[in-house]
Amino acid sequence: MAVIGGGNSGIEAAIDLAGIVEHVTVLEFADTLRADEVLQRKARSMANIDIISSAMTTEVLGDGNRVTGLTWEDRTNGQLNQLNVAGIFVQIGLMPNTEWLGDSIALTDRGEIPVDNRGQTSVPGVFAAGDVTDAAYKQIIIAMGSGATASLGAFDHLIRSSADQELEAVA
Numbered sequence: 092m093a094v095i096g097g098g099n100s101g102i103e104a105a106i107d108l109a110g111i112v113e114h115v116t117v118l119e120f121a122d123t124l125r126a127d128e129v130l131q132r133k134a135r136s137m138a139n140i141d142i143i144s145s146a147m148t149t150e151v152l153g154d155g156n157r158v159t160g161l162t163w164e165d166r167t168n169g170q171l172n173q174l175n176v177a178g179i180f181v182q183i184g185l186m187p188n189t190e191w192l193g194d195s196i197a198l199t200d201r202g203e204i205p206v207d208n209r210g211q212t213s214v215p216g217v218f219a220a221g222d223v224t225d226a227a228y229k230q231i232i233i234a235m236g237s238g239a240t241a242s243l244g245a246f247d248h249l250i251r252s253s254a255d256q257e258l259e260a261v262a
């Protein structure tokens with residue numbers, strides 16, 4: 092197997108895969124891995140994981156039915172190499188689709204939407220949930236929970252703002 096990307100996701104995937112497949116090769120574009128030291132140590136301690144840095148994957152190879160390998164360029168000397176693998180896991184990260192928000196809502200430097208513990212964004216009355224937020228872990232159960240939080244937060248916000256309007260009307 093090949094794992095493309097040497098960040099936390101890539102090294103975690105390599106460690107998981109190494110327990111169930113014959114061999115795993117990690118290909119990292121940069122000259123060093125970005126994964127946490129503890130993950131790197133674990134991966135390097137596993138005999139069936141190889142890590143290649145400065146490796147730009149250039150092509151996925153197949154026989155028309157299945158993956159047979161990939162080609163990668165050694166960024167230090169431009170040499171092209173071929174790696175024969177039965178499967179490829181691409182773990183090079185995801186960017187949240189928030190460009191369309193422009194400056195209307197505060198975003199982190201990764202483009203995620205920061206939310207408070209009720210799911211509210213920097214704009215009162217605007218709520219966000221799921222992977223697009225600055226939640227630490229991008230997992231289905233966490234996205235679902237944050238959806239429930241944001242719904243309750245929005246409900247609470249509406250109840251309170253309509254109560255405030257009624258009070259203003261009475262005054």
Ligand SMILES: Cc1cc2nc3c(=O)[nH]c(=O)nc-3n(C[C@H](O)[C@H](O)[C@H](O)COP(=O)(O)OP(=O)(O)OC[C@H]3O[C@@H](n4cnc5c(N)ncnc54)[C@H](O)[C@@H]3O)c2cc1C
Nearest residue numbers: 185188191220221222223224228229230231232233234235
């Ligand atoms: C390869 C892969 C494997 C994964 N495996 C697991 C796993 O095993 N277990 C696990 O728990 N999690 C896994 N995840 C993470 C999980 O998929 C996410 O945490 C979860 O889908 C987040 O849900 P979400 O609703 O926040 O976002 P998404 O599921 O990404 O849904 C967002 C939706 O919004 C739509 N959208 C985007 N922009 C706009 C717009 N401007 N207007 C309208 N709609 C828009 C998108 O088309 C999409 O349908 C995996 C993710 C990936 C990529």
